[in-house]
Amino acid sequence: MMDEKSNRTLDFYNTQAPQYVAETVDLDVSNIRNLFLNHIPEGGHILDLGCGSGRDSRFFLAHGCSITAVDASDELANLASEFIGQPVENLSFQEIDYLEAFDGIWACASLLHCPKSAMGGVMQRMTKALKPNGIIYMSFKYGTDERIDERGRFFNDYTEASMSKLLAEYAELQIVEIFTETKPLRSGFQTWLNVFARKHVK
Incomplete structure (x- = not known):
């Protein structure tokens, strides 16, 4: 069950879906996608x-x-389904339930809306969903807080240290790389934390 902060965030994406798609569909993340594909x-x-x-x-x-492809927003899921030409599942992070199905999990600027209190369960679900040697990519806004932005969206921010501490709790996951980059965002700039972690084969 989602808490109030998550519900408010979801309400934003459901009511602002076309605007959000227009803002993000052409953003250049090719460098990160190519790094990810090197592991797939x-x-x-x-x-x-x-x-x-x-x-x-x-x-x-x-x-x-x-x-x-999955998204918790039914409006975004509908738009994305049209865009990619296949169904998009309307699921939250806490609802995914796959067993060793994926070579990689791409969570680009998405898990940053998951409360820190729920991250443990989501990490377990992602680890379960990965095949042995599978890779996870995650990105977060750089910082130490949980906060609500000017649009009413909830964010959980991470640093290298706090993310390393989180991942250290999961013996099956090994950090491959953590790095930051600063990129334009609307009228300013935003520093992002990029994380690659691999499911270790015992």
Whole structure:
């Protein structure tokens, strides 16, 4: 069950879906997508977790991957489904339930809306969903707080230290790379934390 902060965030995406798609569908994240694809076998299966506009699902499909795309917003899921030409599942992070189905999980600027109190359960679900040696990519706004932005959306921010501490709780996951980058965002700039973690084969 979602809490009030998550429900308010979801309300934003449901009511502002066309505007949000227009803002994000052409954003250039090609460098990160290419880094991610380096870890995915040819024709691999990717979970686009919180797919938004479907921008990245469409890219991965064009590069020969198979895609399972999900989004908690039913409005975004509908728009993304039209954009990528296949159904998008209307699921929250806490509802995904797959067993060793994916070579990679792409969570680009999506898990930053998951409360820190729920991150543990979501990490367990993602780990379960990955095949052995599968890779997770996640991105967060850089910081230490949980907060509500000017649009009413909830965010959980991470640093290298706080993310490393979180991932250290999951023996099956090994950090591959953590790095920051500062990019334009609307009228200013935003520093992002990028995280790659691999499911360790015992």
